Amino acid sequence: MTNQRKPRGPYRKSAERREQILQAAYEAIDEYGERASLQDIADRVGVTQPALTYYFPTRDDLLLAVLERRDVLGRELAGGARRDRTMIDSMVAGTRHTTGHPGLTKLCVTLSAAATDPQSPAHGYFNERYRRLTAEVARDLEERQRTGELRADEPADHLARVLLAVLDGLQIQWMHDSTVDMAAIVETFARILAPLAGAGNAEEPAG
Amino acid sequence: MTNQRKPRGPYRKSAERREQILQAAYEAIDEYGERASLQDIADRVGVTQPALTYYFPTRDDLLLAVLERRDVLGRELAGGARRDRTMIDSMVAGTRHTTGHPGLTKLCVTLSAAATDPQSPAHGYFNERYRRLTAEVARDLEERQRTGELRADEPADHLARVLLAVLDGLQIQWMHDSTVDMAAIVETFARILAPLAGAGNAEEPAG
Structure with a gap:
């Protein structure tokens, strides 16, 4: 967010309060999972539960806002990774975020x-x-297929769905058994995918 | 089940009644998903709700029994496939079972x-x-690795977890958007896995 045209006065105060509540909810769920109570969240910010309801009318509204924040942070993580790391490094980073924040994952x-x-x-x-x-x-x-980093003969849309499915599916297995080593399994998956890397590059470090 | 030592009398009658209730619950959930009511299930068998509670004390007990039946049928499907089809054909058969029975999938x-x-x-x-x-x-x-049908240089346990994750993950995507073509994506996934097939078919066996 830039400093120009920053809202002022009561509107800004309201936006700040909403942000404080959201941040408190994010931290409470990160710590206690869905069991985090609205009272605990209100206490963290120093507001009453009715005040909290003014910003987030239902518990579901608040939970969805927390999930949205997790998704934004996740995208920033993946986006940062995208520029200077491989797709698989992004996936491994994703698994570390998952296992490091079980409460948010469970939500x-x-x-x-x-x-x-x-x-x-x-x-x-x-x-x-x-x-x-x-x-x-x-x-x-698709961008990686255009630059030759990935073979272009498989639909990017299908590959994307497989990658997301592997992450979601491993996440579920890990939630049922915390000894499942998601990062190691993603690395095995990366070796399976290696032949997809641009013709001849299979064993070479990607882009 | 063989015909020998088949239980007789009241015990057999009780086992039969339990089986009727379970089958009715399976069909009701297949049809209406989790919204299927205990009353509807009781009506299908012609018993009262309290009679149903005698066999399945809580709703969760009944739902878990239905899920167990779905898993057994799924295993029979995969087991039948295993003998004369490839692993990927089993996965495609699995996706067809998923999309053909949305109520059970959602459960x-x-x-x-x-x-x-x-x-x-x-x-x-x-x-x-x-x-x-x-x-x-x-x-x-592992059996396929032993016979040379699959390359033996990746841990079978990791591969198994990736296969299950792909199925679970695609299932979730499909539940959120029924236009997702699970079977076609699994077929793309199969082509990605092809280099894993026995030595010589791979581009170059990895170290």
């Missing part, structure tokens, strides 16, 4: 499952989330 | 997410489910 898995119900308040969010994630990863893969 | 996704909570009644079931599924698929892959 994502639970909301996602509930959101498969078209009547869930999160249904639209997850539909859009997967559409956007797939499109972003596919665009990145 | 599995929702219970799995809830079961990541150690206090969930389904926690132990899912922990054991993934342990067993991984072991079964890994055993199958």
